[in-house]
Structure formats: C-alpha cells, structure tokens
Amino acid sequence: MKVSLAALDRGEVQLREQIAPDDPMWQGAGVDLAAPLDVELAARSVGEGVFVRGRLRTTVRLACRRCLTSVDNVLDEEVDFFFEPLTEEDEEAEGEVYPLPARGDELDLAEAVREQLLLRAPEFALCSEECRGLCPQCGTDLNTGECECVPEQAESPWGALKNVKFD
Numbered sequence: 001m002k003v004s005l006a007a008l009d010r011g012e013v014q015l016r017e018q019i020a021p022d023d024p025m026w027q028g029a030g031v032d033l034a035a036p037l038d039v040e041l042a043a044r045s046v047g048e049g050v051f052v053r054g055r056l057r058t059t060v061r062l063a064c065r066r067c068l069t070s071v072d073n074v075l076d077e078e079v080d081f082f083f084e085p086l087t088e089e090d091e092e093a094e095g096e097v098y099p100l101p102a103r104g105d106e107l108d109l110a111e112a113v114r115e116q117l118l119l120r121a122p123e124f125a126l127c128s129e130e131c132r133g134l135c136p137q138c139g140t141d142l143n144t145g146e147c148e149c150v151p152e153q154a155e156s157p158w159g160a161l162k163n164v165k166f167d
C-alpha cells in the first residue's frame, strides 16, 4: 500500500486496494475479517507532511458475548490521518499522526491503515438484543432450546420462616 512521494509532489494520489482476510498484515492483530478490507484513500502533500483521507470497508467477525455464535459486523468508516516528519522527541505522537520517513521515495500506508481499522473494529457483539445466552450450568444455547437445569434460587427472605416452629 505504497504511495510514491514524487507522485505526491505532482498532486493528489488515489489509492484503491483490497487486503485479504488472511493477509500477513492481520497476524496477531486480534481481528477476524469475514471479507477483504476495501481501502479507498486519497493522499496529498500538505506543507511538510502528507494528509490521507478516505474510507475503509470490511466485515468483522465476532463472537456474540452471550451465546458465542459468530456475528458479522459490517464496518464502513471514514478515516483521515496525517504523516509528519517527526523528530526523535515527537516519537510518541499519538492518534492520527504518523511519522513520515526521512528517507525513501515511497510512503507505506499499511501500518496506519491497520491501526485505523483496529481502532474502529468493535470489540463486542450481540447476535440480537434478545439473545438469551448459554445456560451457566450446562452450556445449552438457550436460544435454541431449554435445558433441564433448575436455576439456582436466590435465598428468599421468607425462607427462614419455614424453619420457625409456631407452638
């Protein structure tokens, strides 16, 4: 996902790419893509830096936090970020600013795109608001059927009365 700096000097550079869900870029990212990532970006020089904006589209697969069923979440996000020639002290610049390499004739957007996607990928999902989840005792998916477990009764405030003998 590289942009030629010489081309940037001449004007805006458009970039369209698809990154497969099994691309090494996602290794260890902790995100499970159910579709390729569609990258549509436009980069242009601004002062000493490079401004990039565009759109990221994909489908993120998550497990429902209650019943663990796979849930596909469509992600369609506008992004913008900036590359700046950073000095050593700025190294910790956070958020949407990335270091512009001092040397080289290409700017690689891959790492920034990866980070922008991870920032926007949801962490949790529910298959539906009404999801009944799994039985905590036997693990039956309560959306598909009942189980034989007796729910553990909370101690009733009247329970103790049953043991009181009235003469």
Ligand SMILES: [Zn+2]
Residues within 6 Å of the ligand: 064, 065, 066, 067, 068, 069, 126, 127, 128, 131, 132, 133
């Ligand atoms: Zn669920």
Ligand SMILES: [Zn+2]
Residues within 6 Å of the ligand: 135, 136, 137, 138, 139, 140, 147, 148, 149
């Ligand atoms: Zn059960």
